[in-house]
Amino acid sequence: MSGRSAESGRAGSAGRKRRLVGGLRTRLVVTFVVVALVSAVTATALAYRDARTAVLRRTQDAAVNDVRTRVTAVAADFDLPPDRRSLARFAAKVSDGLGARIVVARYQDLVAVSDSLADTEGRITAELRAAVRAGDGARFQRVEWRGEPYLVVGTPVTYADGDRRTSGLEVFVITDLRAERDDTEALLDSVRAGVLPVVVLAAVLALLAAGTVLRPVRKLGRATRGLAAGDLGSRVTVKGHDELADLARTFNDTADALQASDARLREQEARARRFVADVSHELRTPLAAMTMVATVLEEDADQLPPDAARAARTVGAETARLSRLVEDLMEISRFDAHAVRLNAAETDLADTVRGSLALRGWTDRVTTRLDEGVRAVVDRRRVDVIVANLVGNALRHGAPPVTVTLGTTATADGSWVTVAVADHGPGLSPEVRERVFDRFYKADAARTRGSDDDGGHGSGLGTAIALENARLHGGTIDVTEGPEGGAVFTLRLPLRRTGEEAR
């Protein structure tokens, strides 16, 4: 029992460790945090993208409009084909109206830049230039140059004479997008700063959720363990209407059913035991009358005709046998009903064995090898029953000499008193050895020699009762083959002395 609980204790602590790693609580927290992170990141990404797009579009639209308006206005006073100076003037003029933006004006091979120091080639891509040259209105492109974002708007200048022919003059305006980028990045920063508290909050919420989910689960676990340990009254309180409440309700129903069937079985068992006890008990009264009358018959048998005398003796012997059977049945039913109690006191065992043999007149028929001074806390009456049974069996079924040996042994599980009863009969076959302690089991005819004193003995319950008595002491009875044949029944009782009583 203690071994099992220690084992389950070890399993329990290992289980708890495993639970910490892969337990429901950890899983819930991780899931919550992951979900919170995914939602936060997705929402942020979407918001970032939309915000960025909106900001850029506004900037682009404004830039394209500004460029278009300004170029149209400036181009109206511009003569074609330009020379280098007029083109530079043109670029400067366009630039003047657009604020601090770099304006590049191209006419065929001529290029003029409003800011002569600026490097424009890297920012105005060939792709954009080709698109502008294709001459289909204003075009724009976002470019990254030296790590900074720029918006380049390019537009061909068309003649204002209605058919919108391209004049060959192309204007590119480079707008700095650093402010916009900083704005959107600030948004990203603020979101990034917000993720940590969100994760922490998610973890806290997960812990709270885990608590509300795990508390009933833990209660259910406790109740289940109680049930498994035999507390059939173990129940959980059902709260709410969720799945856990359903589970708790199911558990309670199961426990109810289990308790009911357990009660039914117990009731049946108790009824069966009561029946045996009642039958034995009811048999006692007629037996009491028969036993008395049989004595009278036996006393007078000598004066009866031979047939009647035999009948009288048979009635006497059978009555005695029936009495013993009823006694044994009563004793067994007391064991079954757990109505036996150990009246243990420190006892000299050599004395007890000698007493048992003397009381039954077996002293001359049994060889004894008794260690003196072996004292243990036992119920002397029950030890007497065991010894009487084992020796009686050996005398009836085995062959002389019958030897009773008393000694002590020490094994890993403690010290024991041993009483070995050996005979020199034919011994017991392994099958018989296995069943010799079964109730009403009778060994085969070879061993049953039908000796004179057999009548009245051997209800078939003797060895079963002996074993029950040994178990009541926390002991056992084993049966083995003797070294020279014959059977050896060994009673082992815990060597407890006064003060270490198990009661």
Added chain:
Amino acid sequence: MPHVLLIEDDASVRDGMELVLRRHGYGVDTAATGEEALALLDSPGGGRIELAVLDLMLPGMNGFEVCRGIRARTATLPVIMLTARGDDHDIVTGLEAGADDYVVKPVTAPVLEARIRAALRRAEPSGRTRADAADHAGLVIDRAGLTVSKHGVTVPLPPTELRLLLELSASPGRVFSREQLLASVWDHTFLGDSRLVDAAVGRLRSKLEDVPARPRYVQTVRGFGYRFGPL
């Protein structure tokens, strides 16, 4: 001829026992119920009864009540309880009700007779009487007159308890095992009847001791038995 009162409701058992006892020279009165038995004891013929064999399970008054009824009338009539219930609980209850011995049914005639003889022997004045009354710290035991008194008040004791007290107090301080007491007081050699000793000691204490749970006169020596004193 010793005269025995058989109190037994089952006619066959009663007839069988009566037959056996009469054949062995006992005078027998029979009663089918406890009420009848007590009426018989109270009648003028009740005086000749020397011993009662009392069934436990009786219609009406049960054996325990009858035993208490008998004890209320006389402290000295030996009572042997005859029980079909061999459970420890019943035996102990019967003994505590004041029975001197118990016999579990079915019983053979020789055993019943032996027990009756032993009980009658206990009821006879003890042959081992010595000198006069001895005073043991207020408890006066008169071995000649077979009376016991405590602080001048007579304590009526049934023969078994009286014999037990005489046995123990004959050697104050000496430890007697249950088996020794069983053999010397009850004339029993049956192993395991030590419940008789324990029950009788319990009854004796309830009559003699100031605090039966902490006895002064009849003390328990754990694992060995009982002793008288030291006071």
